[in-house]
Amino acid sequence: MNLRRLKYFVKIVDLESLTLASDVLHVAQPALSQQLATLEGECKQKLLVRTQKGVEPTEAGRVLYRHAQAILRHVEQARADVQNAGRSLVGQVSVGLAPGTAASTLALRLLQVVQGRHPQIVLHINENLGTTLFDAVRKGTMDMAVLYGGEGPAQGLSFDLLTKEALCVVAPAGSLRKDEISLQDLGDVDLLLPCSGNQLRRYVDRAFATVRMAPRVVAEMESSSTLSAAIGSRVGATILPASVARAVAATANAELHQLISPVIEVPLVLCASDHLPMSEPAQVVRGILLELVGEDMSSPA
The missing domain is CATH 1.10.10.10 (Winged helix-like DNA-binding domain superfamily/Winged helix DNA-binding domain)
Incomplete structure (x- = not known):
């Protein structure tokens, strides 16, 4: 052949x-x-x-x-x-960042650091649904992606655990009276959640199922900016990983509440192909991304 x-x-x-x-x-x-x-x-x-x-x-x-x-x-x-032997690193590198992940808040910093250290690397950042990113990495049309999930094996993919994050509730100011709340406290609360195919949504639905409840979903959305505006307008509350929850709460008239019963932790993983080779520029970008995620996870809340 x-x-x-x-x-x-x-x-x-x-x-x-x-x-x-x-x-x-x-x-x-x-x-x-x-x-x-x-x-x-x-x-x-x-x-x-x-x-x-x-x-x-x-x-x-x-x-x-x-x-x-x-x-x-x-x-x-x-x-x-x-x-490119003997020259500075040159090439295109594609990175997927699922909306609603800790890494999605690092997009600008990733771009700035890559441009500062390796100006001839052209970075393509794709913020899309986790399922879409899985398929793109598997097919080789994307070098890597950061998303929630990766608990079990997936054909053609490998996962590196970056961190685990606890889920928090972000609600309009004054709408929930307690700093620490349980899922039962959300029984009558209007919720704004990702669509059902989203990995984060699966964790939320699974947690509600364990207490024999169903979330009261009034809208489904992936955009952090739209979510912040909706919460600020008192349309409803949402459930997000701690790092993203802090960012959303800071941009809306909203309050952050710890979810303690049950505590729900979701793994944040770096997804790559388990059989396709990664170019040298992609390996460098991967290292920078891991560096930034590590800094973000170790910074105080």
Whole structure:
């Protein structure tokens, strides 16, 4: 097998369509189909199957896809490392920061430190849902992401625990009378929470389920700025990790309350591919990100 066929195969899998891949690669579809047939012959396995939506990889195809991603990334990295040998670090690095995480408050500092130390590294910061970031890192379209979760194994991904944070309640000033509250105290409180697919929301829903309650959700939102404005306007309260809760409370007419019954801790993890190589610029950015998260976690409340 050669690199060109692997490149074609990866693009077909990514786009889930021979037709779309043909257009993007500027290769006639019959020629693309022939290259795929040759690759299947070399592997002695059927790699793709047609579905109503397009094409999808077989089990053998998924195995080859992971290897092909790693091979193509190795080649790209080798080319870049040779070209930049002896020079300052150059390249693009993509970092995902899930909204509502401690790391999302570090986006500006991360950009400033990277620019100050390595001005030729172009940093791409993507603030998106955790599930979206998982998929991007798994496919190799993003170098790394910081998000909540990662408790169990996930195919194609590795997780480094950064810290664990306790969840707190942020409520409009004067709406809750106690500094320390339980989930039972929130039974009649209007809540503003992330959508149901969000990792943080899953922890909240699980905690309510343990006390046989359901959160009284009046709106779902991911944006910290919108959340701050809604709490400041007394639309409702929210439940957030301590670091983000402090930031939201500081920008709204809101008060912070410790959640003590039960105490809910969520792991904050750095997610990366477990099989795709990380470029030297990406490794440097990863180190800076870990440094900043460590500083933030060790700073006083």
